């Protein structure tokens with residue numbers, strides 16, 4: 001059976017217009033036909049629905065780029081081991097998915113489209129199953145909380161020590177589950193380069209109504225244990241290019257960029273690094289003292305704090321996308337951007353229109369932090 005990305009994308013773009021109803025239908029169908037699967041999912045399904053659709057969209061729109069897709073599916077397959085997902089569950093999910101796209105793309109549905117979906121889903125599921133089967137690392141890592149600093153009313157920097165080494169590359173993120181909310185997993189970026197003592201730091205802002213972010217900032221203390229899934233994400237390329245570096249960090253979007261900067265410094269290379277670090281108020285620049293210490297130790301790192309919503313701030317003021325354009329040209333730089341999705345989108349748009357090639361701009365797909 002041959003892949004036909006065009007047919008899958010065309011029908012998916014119809015389904016995408018009804019994303020909310022389609023995901024509700026998908027889970028309704030899945031649980032009606034397989035009631036035993038309900039216990040594998042969290043009690044509240046809102047974020048889960050967004051994640052499913054986000055992952056599906058990423059898979060469908062990457063069907064023409066097999067290398068990137070295969071690496072994404074492998075990470076996804078390995079990550080799903082923490083839910084206890086087995087090969088047979090993929091059949092149930094595939095049936096519910098097919099029923100969903102068939103229903104929401106009914107006007108254009110035919111045998112050819114059905115065959116295209118079956119072969120695309122089969123190939124994707126096989127990649128995930130293969131990666132999960134080949135993975136010899138634990139499905140999740142218990143990690144002790146060894147540091148918890150509330151740096152601002154809503155922002156905590158948390159240090160964790162996994163029971164075993166958790167392999168990751170700078171710029172990657174992990175899923176986190178707290179004892180307070182079993183089966184509810186949320187993603188946070190690792191904010192440091194790998195360390196000899198294997199500890200990792202997370203930067204967590206408590207989102208109003210956010211289960212895990214609030215549990216981590218307000219109801220977690222040294223001595224507690226959390227669970228971590230395997231590292232995921234593709235923001236930082238393997239190896240370094242030798243170019244100078246621009247990092248644009250909005251709020252806790254600093255986390256993966258700090259990890260990348262630490263890694264570059266640890267490599268012994270000394271490219272010039274500009275780190276623009278923005279928040280609404282000076283008090284929300286929760287990691288500035290640490291960044292300034294790094295800059296004092298490594299003169300090739302320049303940290304520029306930027307405040308967008310406080311007229312009394314004496315330093316650089318304004319929105320990050322616009323401030324980024326006030327400097328020299330960034331055309332020859334490797335650029336990393338992370339923060340609120342709209343800030344990332346606008347910064348990337350402006351950099352591109354200033355001539356920075358997209359191939360040198362690194363951003364990860366947004367992941368839910370709540």
Ligand SMILES: NC(=O)C1=CN([C@@H]2O[C@H](COP(=O)(O)OP(=O)(O)OC[C@H]3O[C@@H](n4cnc5c(N)ncnc54)[C@H](OP(=O)(O)O)[C@@H]3O)[C@@H](O)[C@H]2O)C=CC1
Nearest residue numbers: 188189203250251252253255278279308339340342343369
């Ligand atoms: N914690 C983590 O590990 C990670 C978090 N993230 C994401 O990073 C984000 C961090 O959020 P938070 O800490 O609340 O940051 P804030 O909402 O406080 O924003 C930080 C900076 O980004 C700017 N900004 C926000 N929205 C826009 C916009 N629409 N257009 C232009 N600039 C904007 C703000 O300026 P202004 O005042 O003008 O809005 C401010 O300077 C979240 O979306 C989170 O999902 C991503 C990866 C990892």
